[in-house]
Amino acid sequence: MRKFPEGFIWGTATASYQVEGATREGGRGRSIWDTFAHTPGKVAQGHHGDVACDHYHRYLDDIQLMKDLGISSYRFSIAWPRVMPEKGRVWVKGLDFYKRLIHALLEAGIRPAVTIYHWDLPQWIEDDGGWNSRETVSRFREYSEILFRELGDLVPMWITHNEPWCASILGYGLGAHAPGLCDWRRAYRAAHHLLLSHGHTVRLYRELGLKGEIGITLNLTPVYPASSRPEDVAAAHRQDMFQNRWFLDPVLKGAYPEELLRRVDAVVGGFDAVQPGDLEVISAPIDFLGVNYYSRAVVADDPADPLLGVRHVPGEGPRTEMDWEVYPEGLYDLLSRLRRDYGDVPIYITENGAAYDDRVEGGSVHDTNRIEYLALHFAAAHRFLEEGGNLRGYYVWSLMDNFEWAFGYTKRFGIVYVDYETLARIPKDSYFWYQQVIRDRAIAP
Numbered sequence: 001m002r003k004f005p006e007g008f009i010w011g012t013a014t015a016s017y018q019v020e021g022a023t024r025e026g027g028r029g030r031s032i033w034d035t036f037a038h039t040p041g042k043v044a045q046g047h048h049g050d051v052a053c054d055h056y057h058r059y060l061d062d063i064q065l066m067k068d069l070g071i072s073s074y075r076f077s078i079a080w081p082r083v084m085p086e087k088g089r090v091w092v093k094g095l096d097f098y099k100r101l102i103h104a105l106l107e108a109g110i111r112p113a114v115t116i117y118h119w120d121l122p123q124w125i126e127d128d129g130g131w132n133s134r135e136t137v138s139r140f141r142e143y144s145e146i147l148f149r150e151l152g153d154l155v156p157m158w159i160t161h162n163e164p165w166c167a168s169i170l171g172y173g174l175g176a177h178a179p180g181l182c183d184w185r186r187a188y189r190a191a192h193h194l195l196l197s198h199g200h201t202v203r204l205y206r207e208l209g210l211k212g213e214i215g216i217t218l219n220l221t222p223v224y225p226a227s228s229r230p231e232d233v234a235a236a237h238r239q240d241m242f243q244n245r246w247f248l249d250p251v252l253k254g255a256y257p258e259e260l261l262r263r264v265d266a267v268v269g270g271f272d273a274v275q276p277g278d279l280e281v282i283s284a285p286i287d288f289l290g291v292n293y294y295s296r297a298v299v300a301d302d303p304a305d306p307l308l309g310v311r312h313v314p315g316e317g318p319r320t321e322m323d324w325e326v327y328p329e330g331l332y333d334l335l336s337r338l339r340r341d342y343g344d345v346p347i348y349i350t351e352n353g354a355a356y357d358d359r360v361e362g363g364s365v366h367d368t369n370r371i372e373y374l375a376l377h378f379a380a381a382h383r384f385l386e387e388g389g390n391l392r393g394y395y396v397w398s399l400m401d402n403f404e405w406a407f408g409y410t411k412r413f414g415i416v417y418v419d420y421e422t423l424a425r426i427p428k429d430s431y432f433w434y435q436q437v438i439r440d441r442a443i444a445p
C-alpha cells in the first residue's frame with residue numbers, strides 16, 4: 001500500500017453557480033453566468049444554473065454524503081451576487097446560506113475551504129466594465145472584506161480566485177465563457193486586474209490579522225514538445241509561458257515573463273493595465289498554491305498561428321468525455337516543476353477529476369474509468385510526496401455532477417451521480433473507492 005502522510009487533507013470541490021441553483025432566492029442578484037447561460041446558443045442544450053443541483057436547499061443531505069465519504073475538507077465558492085446584488089447595495093444577509101453551510105460543515109468535522117471568486121461576477125459590475133476595469137479590483141477587495149469580517153473566524157482556508165486564466169482568456173479573449181467577449185486587449189487587462197485583486201485581498205487578510213491560510217488556485221497544464229526538434233521545443237516554451245507562467249511568475253516571482261510582455265505589445269499594442277507597484281501587490285506572499293490539474297498539452301511549432309506560433313497535437317493516452325488526454329505523469333511532472341522553478345511553496349491539488357459517460361444500472365453507477373483515472377493521479381501525487389514534495393491535500397473535482405459551464409449538464413465529473421429530473425443523488429462506485437482510500441489513507445500499489 002502507498003500510504004499518504006498523517007494529516008493529509010482529502011477533500012472534494014464544487015462552485016456556487018455550478019451546484020447551488022436558487023438564483024432568485026435570498027436576495028441574490030444576477031451574475032454574468034445567469035446572463036450568458038440564458039443567452040441562446042452559449043450553453044449546450046440551453047442549460048443554465050437556475051436550479052443546478054439545488055445545493056442551496058439540499059446542502060444538509062450533501063454534507064451527510066461528505067461526512068459518510070470521510071473527507072476532511074470541502075472546497076466551495078461564494079456567489080458574489082448574493083452579497084452585492086446591485087450597484088451601491090451590500091446585502092450581508094446574502095451570506096446567511098453560507099453561514100448555515102459552514103456551521104453544518106464544522107459540526108460534521110469538515111474543514112471549509114472557501115473560493116472567493118469562481119467566475120460568477122455580479123452582472124452590474126460587468127456592466128461597469130467587469131474585469132477589464134481597474135474599478136473591479138477595489139470592488140473585489142470590498143467584497144472580500146465583508147467575507148473576512150463575517151466568516152473569517154470560521155473559515156481556515158481561503159482561495160482568492162479560481163483560475164484567473166479561464167476567467168480572463170475564456171471570458172474576455174475567446175468568448176467561450178461569460179461574459180463572452182472576444183477582445184485580447186480586454187483579456188490581458190482582465191488577467192492583470194484579477195491578479196491585482198488577488199494581491200490586495202491577500203494584503204487585507206494579513207491586515208485583519210486572521211489566523212487561517214490564504215492562496216490562489218491556478219489551472220496549470222504541463223506542456224510537452226511534439227518532437228525533440230528545436231522549433232517544437234521552442235513552441236512548448238511559448239505555450240508554457242502563455243498557459244502557466246503568465247500567472248505563476250507574477251504571483252510567485254513578482255514579474256511577468258519578459259517574452260509575454262513583448263508579445264502583448266505586438267498583439268495588442270502594450271500592457272497599459274500595469275501601473276507602478278502592481279507587481280509588488282500581486283506577489284504578496286501566499287500560504288499555499290492551489291493547483292487544478294486535469295491533463296497536459298502537446299504542441300508543435302506552427303508559424304501560421306498568429307498568437308503563439310503553436311499547434312496542439314493529441315497525446316497518445318486515452319481520452320475523457322471532455323476529450324482531455326488521461327496523463328497522470330503530467331501531474332508528477334507539474335508538481336516537480338513547481339518545486340524546481342518556484343521553490344517549496346505548499347501546494348494543494350484543489351481540483352483533479354474526469355468526466356465520463358456515467359449510466360445508472362440497477363441503482364448503481366459503475367464508473368471504473370473514473371476510479372482508474374483517480375488511482376493513477378493519486379499515485380502521481382504520492383510519488384511527489386515520497387520525494388519530499390510539499391503537498392498538503394487533494395480535492396477531487398467534483399463531489400457531484402453539476403453544471404459544466406458551456407457544456408451544461410452534458411458532462412458528469414461527480415463521484416456522486418445527480419439525476420437532474422428528480423435531483424436525487426446516487427453515490428457512484430468511485431465514491432466508495434475514494435471512501436476506502438480515505439479510510440486506509442493509502443492507495444493500492
Ligand SMILES: OC[C@@H]1[C@@H](O)[C@H](O)[C@@H](O)c2nc(CNc3ccccc3)cn21
Nearest residue numbers: 015162163166219292294351397404413
Ligand atoms: O471542467 C471541469 C472543471 C470545472 O467544472 C471547474 O469549475 C473549473 O475550475 C475547472 N477548471 C478546469 C481546468 N481548466 C479548464 C480548461 C479549459 C476549459 C475550462 C477549464 C476544469 N475544471
